[in-house]
Amino acid sequence: MKRTITCTINGKRKELTVDVRQSLLEVLREQAGLISVKQGCAVGECGACTVLIDNVPIDSCLYLAVWADGRSIRTVEGESRDGKLSRVQQAFVEAGAVQCGICTPGFVMAATAFVEKHRGRKVTRPDIRPGLAGNLCRCTGYDSIITAVQKSLDEGDEP
Amino acid sequence: MFNIESYRKAGSVAEAVRLLRENPLARLIAGGTDVLVKLRKNQEGFHHLVDIHDIAELKCITRTADGDLVIGAGSCFTAVAESPLIRRYVPVLAQAVRTIGGPQVRNMATIGGNLCNGVPSADSAPPLLALNAVLTIEGGAGPRQMPLEDFFQGPGRVALEQHEVLTAISVARDNYAGYYGHYDKYAMRAAMDIATIGCAAVCRLEDGRLQDLRLAFATAAPVPIRCKATEDRVRGRRISPELLDDIARAVTKDLQPRTSWRATKEFRLQIIATLAHRGVRQAILEAGGSIA
Ligand code: FES
Ligand code: FES
Numbered sequence: 001m002k003r004t005i006t007c008t009i010n011g012k013r014k015e016l017t018v019d020v021r022q023s024l025l026e027v028l029r030e031q032a033g034l035i036s037v038k039q040g041c042a043v044g045e046c047g048a049c050t051v052l053i054d055n056v057p058i059d060s061c062l063y064l065a066v067w068a069d070g071r072s073i074r075t076v077e078g079e080s081r082d083g084k085l086s087r088v089q090q091a092f093v094e095a096g097a098v099q100c101g102i103c104t105p106g107f108v109m110a111a112t113a114f115v116e117k118h119r120g121r122k123v124t125r126p127d128i129r130p131g132l133a134g135n136l137c138r139c140t141g142y143d144s145i146i147t148a149v150q151k152s153l154d155e156g157d158e159p
Numbered sequence: 160m161f162n163i164e165s166y167r168k169a170g171s172v173a174e175a176v177r178l179l180r181e182n183p184l185a186r187l188i189a190g191g192t193d194v195l196v197k198l199r200k201n202q203e204g205f206h207h208l209v210d211i212h213d214i215a216e217l218k219c220i221t222r223t224a225d226g227d228l229v230i231g232a233g234s235c236f237t238a239v240a241e242s243p244l245i246r247r248y249v250p251v252l253a254q255a256v257r258t259i260g261g262p263q264v265r266n267m268a269t270i271g272g273n274l275c276n277g278v279p280s281a282d283s284a285p286p287l288l289a290l291n292a293v294l295t296i297e298g299g300a301g302p303r304q305m306p307l308e309d310f311f312q313g314p315g316r317v318a319l320e321q322h323e324v325l326t327a328i329s330v331a332r333d334n335y336a337g338y339y340g341h342y343d344k345y346a347m348r349a350a351m352d353i354a355t356i357g358c359a360a361v362c363r364l365e366d367g368r369l370q371d372l373r374l375a376f377a378t379a380a381p382v383p384i385r386c387k388a389t390e391d392r393v394r395g396r397r398i399s400p401e402l403l404d405d406i407a408r409a410v411t412k413d414l415q416p417r418t419s420w421r422a423t424k425e426f427r428l429q430i431i432a433t434l435a436h437r438g439v440r441q442a443i444l445e446a447g448g449s450i451a
Pocket of ligand 1: 041044045046048050061062
């Protein structure tokens with residue numbers, strides 16, 4: 001049950017042969033080598049597998065790989081530029097929002113989408129929480145993650 | 160890999176109907192957040208799929224010249240919650256779908272899928288029931304229409320034939336113009352949780368009277384359900400704190416909550432009364448009423 005799909009992954013056009021039974025998570029990890037995409041629950045509860053499709057966050061464990069045809073996918077591997085971390089990644093480091101790290105790539109992508117969507121708007125900590133409600137973290141207690149998102153938003157005006 | 164035995168992608172609603180007719184074992188997949196979870200568990204009945212994920216005609220949210228709202232069944236919850244038409248004319252629906260899952264799930268899951276699953280806990284159902292929503296269903300012989308209320312037949316059972324596709328959900332202008340509503344959900348967690356009880360209240364006021372009330376619940380009966388006896392009982396009555404108490408007492412007789420691992424029947428009855436009271440109160444305040 002193979003199909004050929006064409007998509008953009010982290011800015012690069014790719015042609016992939018995928019099985020219709022595969023999730024996007026499986027294809028990204030096994031065929032594209034993007035192992036930042038983690039499988040936690042595999043049923044849409046934890047967000048560890050979050051990637052952006054056309055800049056919208058989705059759970060790649062519940063997304064058929066064939067659906068990515070013609071779309072643009074972003075994972076954490078593509079977020080840094082010339083060895084420089086993205087604003088959101090840098091904020092996670094500075095806020096100490098990473099402990100064991102298994103949830104981090106998913107969180108960074110969900111946070112990136114949230115920051116891009118809310119840039120220029122006034123956002124409070126209670127606004128950020130529901131924006132990240134699709135991601136679970138067993139280590140940090142979330143506070144440092146919320147701080148990281150707030151930092152990324154506050155620094156939103158800088159070049 | 161998901162245990163999918165056959166997979167056909169439909170380019171249009173007409174093609175989806177044809178593909179469903181070709182394989183009596185096939186069923187639809189749209190957003191995937193329910194079907195793929197069931198496949199993950201290898202649940203029977205989901206191994207043959209007709210894919211309507213990318214059908215553009217199912218994703219439109221429009222308002223007709225007469226002012227009726229038409230929501231494509233394939234619209235994801237984020238699209239519904241952020242639609243300027245929904246927010247302006249039926250904000251109670253936007254409020255309800257925002258309580259579903261987290262952002263990722265809302266970006267994938269569709270409003271039509273939520274209804275077609277027929278689960279008692281569907282958050283989109285109470286506001287749509289309270290808005291007297293009507294469904295458009297395509298089965299190859301031209302579209303048929305059905306009130307949402309008649310669609311729910313039992314837990315997990317809806318009035319949709321194997322070869323049919325729910326294409327749109329409509330709310331007629333008369334059913335929302337002049338009405339104000341509120342959705343409230345009680346769940347164990349504030350996010351990513353299934354409703355222990357969900358309650359939508361929609362009302363119209365006139366001269367300090369509750370001219371019309373439509374009250375609907377999720378997870379309070381085998382299917383999402385309206386509280387018709389309560390509605391009839393209070394229609395036209397003067398707004399007062401006693402009226403709210405009366406509604407809170409009456410609704411429990413319209414519903415049949417049951418005990419599950421999530422909550423006991425007694426606990427649910429308590430929550431039902433509280434949410435009815437709070438929901439109607441909020442709807443009245445939204446409508447500009449005051450509760451002396
Ligand atoms: S692995 Fe996808 S949501 Fe948990
Ligand atoms: S840092 Fe360990 S799960 Fe989040």
